[in-house]
Amino acid sequence: MDIDQDVEPSVQRALFEQVRRHTGIAMNERKWTMLKGRLRRRVMALGLPDYRDYLQVLDTNADEIDDFIDLVTTNETSFFRTPRIWDYLAQSFLPQWFATHPGSALRVWSAAASSGEEAWSTAMLCEEFRAREAAFRYAIVGTDISDGILANARAGSYRGRSIEGLRQSHPALLQKYFRSEGVQADVGEALRAHVAFRRHNLYAAPRELGQFDLVLLRNVLIYFDLEGQKAVLANVRRAMRPNAVLIVGESESLSRVTTGFTFEQPLIYRNGQHREERDHEHA
Numbered sequence: 001m002d003i004d005q006d007v008e009p010s011v012q013r014a015l016f017e018q019v020r021r022h023t024g025i026a027m028n029e030r031k032w033t034m035l036k037g038r039l040r041r042r043v044m045a046l047g048l049p050d051y052r053d054y055l056q057v058l059d060t061n062a063d064e065i066d067d068f069i070d071l072v073t074t075n076e077t078s079f080f081r082t083p084r085i086w087d088y089l090a091q092s093f094l095p096q097w098f099a100t101h102p103g104s105a106l107r108v109w110s111a112a113a114s115s116g117e118e119a120w121s122t123a124m125l126c127e128e129f130r131a132r133e134a135a136f137r138y139a140i141v142g143t144d145i146s147d148g149i150l151a152n153a154r155a156g157s158y159r160g161r162s163i164e165g166l167r168q169s170h171p172a173l174l175q176k177y178f179r180s181e182g183v184q185a186d187v188g189e190a191l192r193a194h195v196a197f198r199r200h201n202l203y204a205a206p207r208e209l210g211q212f213d214l215v216l217l218r219n220v221l222i223y224f225d226l227e228g229q230k231a232v233l234a235n236v237r238r239a240m241r242p243n244a245v246l247i248v249g250e251s252e253s254l255s256r257v258t259t260g261f262t263f264e265q266p267l268i269y270r271n272g273q274h275r276e277e278r279d280h281e282h283a
């Protein structure tokens, strides 16, 4: 039996709607081949004859939703992805922030953290900076909608392409901050003390996350439509201190959405929120 035969457009559309409902990710018929490729094995594993029955499972079994979210999200990431960003953070952002915030602790949000490489890369830069400025303090929160991928982020155990990339680009940092055993490398205690991961849907109000000085919202806006991007950016901005920095992904820009962010340089924005606006919002 081939469950991929003749899947009715109405079933495809209903599955796209489920993706949108649970993740905010916008899909259309051009994504069908990808989506069915991701769901096929799950549908077969549940012993279901076709995708229509899987829709019924999604409607009636809340426990299925977490697996569904794990399957439909794209988790591609790497250590120090987009080198320009990391140069900016090390050479510009961290020294400037430290000079202008004496006595404060830097709070960083890796807002679509996937398997954690972005959060751990940030932690490595912060540790390197702390080696020069002993008074520097920081905390990093990594969030994602997928519980499955967050388990990998928390484990901090990497192998294969992920760790090979780090070995090529930053061998000294790998040596310093990871414990390597054979082909596997585990994040060491020095970084773990500063990084926590938790589940968060970017479409939800970020109240319980607190306020951040730096937000990495990278390679996730591309999955949302314009309305979705606006909603997510407004939520993210609520969790940012005035003048905090937002960094987006290589193929992302805020130029099509009106936000309270001001362009600083490609991929880098500042929260231009004024105090009166914040007071009004929190009144």
Ligand SMILES: C[S@@+](CC[C@H](N)C(=O)[O-])C[C@H]1O[C@@H](n2cnc3c(N)ncnc32)[C@H](O)[C@@H]1O
Pocket: 023, 024, 025, 073, 074, 075, 076, 077, 078, 081, 111, 112, 113, 114, 115, 118, 143, 144, 145, 146, 149, 200, 201, 202, 203, 217, 218, 219, 220, 223, 249
């Ligand atoms: C391609 S990865 C980006 C990882 C990392 N930020 C980077 O740039 O390398 C996109 C991540 O966004 C997450 N994601 C998708 N929709 C989300 C949502 N509504 N809320 C939170 N995370 C979401 C996915 O689970 C996935 O791990």
